[in-house]
Amino acid sequence: MLSTTARTTLGRSKERGSTDRNDLYEVLDTGMICHLGVIVNGHPMVIPTGYGRAGETLYLHGSTGATSLRAADGNEVCVTVTHLDGIVLARSIFNHSVNYRSAIIYGRARLVADHDERMEGLRVLSERLAPGQWDYARRPSRKELAATAVLALSLEEASVKMRSGGPKDEEEDYELPVWAGVLPLVTSWGEPEPDPLLPEGIATPVHILHRE
């Protein structure tokens, strides 16, 4: 079960809420970019960034000098991951909607100091964005590690919202001669584009060529 603190208890559209942790994991484990919300000089700042999950912890990373990471360390943050699945076309403008899956996580971010946890955080981050690369590309050097800040955020306080299916129209609108339904949004991988500087004879690895 997800927590039900005041801010993760949904005020509106309760039927779109989920308290199933598997839904939370599914939303996080199929996304690639989150939006990190922090407070800088008293004002909100929302930054797109990669993330990874290990068990009940979300990991973020960035340059040690990045404003957003410095603002997050030790402070309350909000991390949101959103998948847009389709546009819901209703008979009225008012009932137009989107099909989506989103997760919102609240908590105090913590700068990770322990070497092993930092490596694990970077591994899950890397594997979320580019599965298979951690064991294929060159691992971070000591110097590269020193330039990288890794932040941890507990998944304890999280909420999931989803919508799927067709439009819900007003009773009287069903008579209108207006098409209604869903226009699905499909995300897929294109053909891998080799770096022009790649020497001949290095084939595209299967984990890139056949990424799901």
Add this chain to the structure above:
Amino acid sequence: MLSTTARTTLGRSKERGSTDRNDLYEVLDTGMICHLGVIVNGHPMVIPTGYGRAGETLYLHGSTGATSLRAADGNEVCVTVTHLDGIVLARSIFNHSVNYRSAIIYGRARLVADHDERMEGLRVLSERLAPGQWDYARRPSRKELAATAVLALSLEEASVKMRSGGPKDEEEDYELPVWAGVLPLVTSWGEPEPDPLLPEGIATPVHILHRE
């Protein structure tokens, strides 16, 4: 030119910044979902929501009771729109990246009271999510309008960041027998799915069937 206040002047990766307003418009006018950052009880909250642009103003909307909109009204907010275009696979984990286009807008949100501006805000919002529907589906009724809050945010203070192209690796890594390049992420429309409650004889309109 985009403004260059302290928070929109990029600290890192300056070469990824753009000060061209056309880039800002392009990022906004090709997205469908933004992430709205507000402060609620002293803590950041990041909510995915639709938006629309009319000239130099961004419009957001929601239920009059929504926590995020009430927190935004009259206060400093941050709105971020992000397109993920591909995964940049480098020879080292450290130099992995993503190709993306993102816009970040800061400003004080204003609840729109004027009827005509509210309608214009709702129109551009609707047309961003579902182009062609404003003139096709039933327009909002007085009751529906009363239940809808429309927020305006000036585009005055905005920044755009983009990355495209292949990986940039460390000099010594180019010798490694590691494939490098870009795996593009492609977003497209699926086949329209008609509402099962649709009467026979209502064809899918061209603006839905052939949406770009």
